[in-house]
Amino acid sequence: MRLRLDLAYDGTDFHGWAAQPGLRTVQGELVTALETVLRTSGVEVVCAGRTDAGVHARGQVVHLDLADGVAPDPFDPDRLVRRLNGILPPDVRVRRAAEASPYFDARFGALWRRYAYRIADRPETLDPLARGHVLTWPRPLDVDAMNAASQLLLGEHDFASFCKRREGATTIRTLQELSWERDSRGLVVGRVRADAFCHSMVRALVGCLIAVGEGRRPVAWAGEILRAEVRDPSVAVVHPHGLVLEEVAYPPDAELEARAAQTRTKRVSHE
Structure with a gap:
């Protein structure tokens, strides 16, 4: 049986998603709970997005395979959720x-995958109760300028300027949405959606756009950074605690096999 789990977590006290010896991680806690409930060992889970230390999630998705004799018969998903959360x-x-x-x-x-990044840039929006989930910024941000700069980054590009390179991994991604607005509380909220993200990409994009929003850089600078295709130390990678994995979307079951095969194909730039 292949099982899908939808998770939410506060990343404050985790060293990210991925299991690491001697460190508290989301994957480590989940696997321990699964092995306890299922009375088995060697459980392996695959997640939609390996969030970094301090990053939160409302819409993380995981799958795992249960061998014969391990899967409950009959399978009761509500009971499994209750037992795991216990x-x-x-x-x-x-x-x-x-x-x-x-x-x-x-x-x-x-x-x-869709992420949100939340920023408090005005004194009236500062909330000590939300300090673990909202970035406090000392200067006001121009949301219109941030949106104008964001438009320059949409589409399929090599996002090497905004990614931490990994051996043998491509940095080509398709950025489907990048937009900013003030919510009902006055927070500046960024919505970022892409087919996939490379390491530190969202936080580097936010750092670039904050520089535009506070007027330190012109709108066109975001496009210049993108075209350079090399990390620029002037682009700050912002703190992780303002970032939340909000949602992951999947095709209908009939299209799952083809989608997985397509995604596994190494990306090549079409620019």
């Missing part, structure tokens, strides 16, 4: 569980 620490919750198509792949099957 073991997991309060900063990580399983929101849903469901049997999935054998072709469902939380990582390679995704059509897109």
